[in-house]
Amino acid sequence: MEIGEVIRKYRKEKHLTQEEMANCLGVTVPAVSKWETGSSYPDIALLAPIARLLGISTDMLLSYKEDLTDKEINQLIETAILKVKSEGYDSGYAWAEKQMQEYPNCGKFIVMMAQTLDNYRYVVRVTNPEKYDGRIYDIYTRFLDSMDDAVAQTAAMSLFYFSMQRKNYDMAQK
Structure with a gap:
């Protein structure tokens, strides 16, 4: 799963709007929208705050897995x-x-x-x-x-x- 799909999935699970997420992270709503559509990626400095906000690990945010089932x-x-x-x-x-x-x-x-x-x-x-x-x-x-x-x-x-x-x-x- 791409990072934008992960952000969208967990943002919705947390019942956050794009606007609420943007406000929490100090970014614009269009920035969150672009992440979710895959037209841009969050700045590296935002990866940990995004993961914390969504209640997931940075590995999960980046879809990192060593092995597959x-x-x-x-x-x-x-x-x-x-x-x-x-x-x-x-x-x-x-x-x-x-x-x-x-x-x-x-x-x-x-x-x-x-x-x-x-x-x-x-x-x-x-x-x-x-x-x-x-x-x-x-x-x-x-x-x-x-x-x-x-x-x-x-x-x-x-x-x-x-x-x-x-x-x-x-x-x-x-």
């Missing part, structure tokens, strides 16, 4: 698949990349998304699937040494199949 992971992957099918692979891939950048330390999510992107290159018959090989390979190798054994094993298996598909048997054997 299995349900959240599945929802993001389903959305990526829908985007690939409806908007094309390049568009779905770009959207998925942005999501992976949002959660750079959530290995389970990133490896599962890479698997999805890897497989869907062939499901939807991308004309130049090898264009994406480097990034997908990098994701698999990045998580080979994950502290989470399940993530490391999934990355290893994915890298094995990735290598076999490209007839790179030496890499697959490693």
